[in-house]
Amino acid sequence: MELIPILSTIILVATISTFILAVGAYILYKIREGQVKVSPEQKPDYLEAEYFVPREKKEHKVFIEEAIEPKPNINSEGFEPVKSVSGKQTEAKYRVVEDLGSKADVKSVSRNQVVMPKMKFEKYSLPSDETVSKDSFHEEIKWR
């Protein structure tokens, strides 16, 4: 007997069986789903949820200073970072100077902020530090 008719018969039987299996399984699934009764319930307009959030870790607040040479975009009117979506500036330009987590009661800071000890860094500022930026308008900037 030739091979192709045998294979054709096998494929034909397999296809018909798959059809029967798929339709049968689907009907069975619908019957089972139909047995699960879901009662429609009236839901309120507003809901309440509990939010468990760890308190800010003090050791996360670190004092940092700029660790690179000033770039041409830093002018006498203050530190003006180039607005870039790459975010590389805040990532690579600083190094940790001192961790005051347990020593000082530092005010809460957001993730992108840095806490600047003013006695050290009066003469230049980060974009987030407005008060120091204002000072820099009146005084000459001196880089360490």
Add this chain to the structure above:
Amino acid sequence: MNINQSIKKLKLHFRNEPVNNDFNGNEWKLIKRIIFSGIISIILLLVIYFTLPLTVLTISSLIEYATIVALVIFLFILLIRYFGILFFSYFYMNEYTFKPINGFKPFVSIIVPVFNEARVLQKSISSLLNLDYKDFEIIIVNDGSTDDTINVAEKFVGYQKGKYGSVKVSLINKPNGGKASALNLGIKVSKAEFVLCMDGDSILTPLSLKMAIRHFVNPEIGAVAGNVKVLNRKKFFTDLQALEYVEGLNMARGAQSAIRLVNIIPGPIGVFRRAAVQSVDYYSGDTFAEDADITLRLISHGWKIYYEPNSISYTEAPVKLQQLLKQRYRWTRGIIQSIRKHKKLMLNPTIKFGDSFILWTMFYEALLWPPMNIAAHLFFIFAALFFGFTSLIFYWWAALALLDIVAAIYCVAAEKEEFRLVGYAIIYRMVFILIIDICKAMSTIEEFLGIKMTWGKLERVG
């Protein structure tokens, strides 16, 4: 939960979002649809009855002729689709391979919505703590679980040891409201500019976040779709699904990414720009495929969507046929609901051609292809049984199997997947795709008739 000095408890007050859906439960609409489809069917039968005797062919010749024509048309459409996807997928891979890796690593919030995931949550969170990324937090949103999920989640709240230091893990306990509602609450609580949304049972590979986030350096990118792979393999249906994810879903996603119009950001892993999610008013709970819906809304708002093949999320696939049908039933109806929500864009390509194109491809895959495939199978069975064209079915299978084997080899090689999956390509189309297409066709009919459905929950093995 034991509230100590290191953890604070807050109350969140939020709007209860409407859950599915506007499409269900309208009795009059259902009756109108049945009458309409009945009339159309009668007209078609009458046309066939009166026009058939007018043909010069005998019934036997007609069947023979139609068989050959059907075979040619079917294979032609299949080849166009396959080679179109293969071409764009290759084009994308080529571009992707030479894309420079940048150092864009902003702070990211990972939102983990969980509903009865006690068995798998531990593994999932552990995979997140092992991420090769410095600046991220984890927000677990317990969507009213009824099992032990809450206790498992509570153990993680606090600062957990990550790869590069401690990782903040928070927990939100909310009443059950669906995945969309859980994700929305998590995103609203987070303050990060980028959020990674995943499933409670997903296991992320260490590089997944780092690889996905780098694409956001382009401000036009609103979201990045990850690569979903099957976790529980070495079983008949899960292996077939593993092949389907690689050959059927990821290859197509790669092709779509070549034109920055990925049509579904998968639930198990998707990274979003917060501004993009806000611009489309967050996830919507009015469809059963919230991931497809938000993707279409992002595209319609002009955001570009990219696919990152190295951002991998392993997820549990249904093991039993019943579970598989349940999952595909929900996916199909959800996708149809999403397409219906955007039908204006689909019907008018002048508004945005890209949107219209992507919606038509979804329409073709979800609604047109399954009945075509089923009809072709039925036709060949009919021709073989009643007119003796048995050998045709062999050649037809051989052509399809060859096509699937070639595509499987390409995809398995491109994704460095298990080579044994290629073996399943022999029965992939004739068995697996036929079952899935029958389920899709049935779901389409039910959606068209407006039959009520529930979300359903896949039981996790862990």
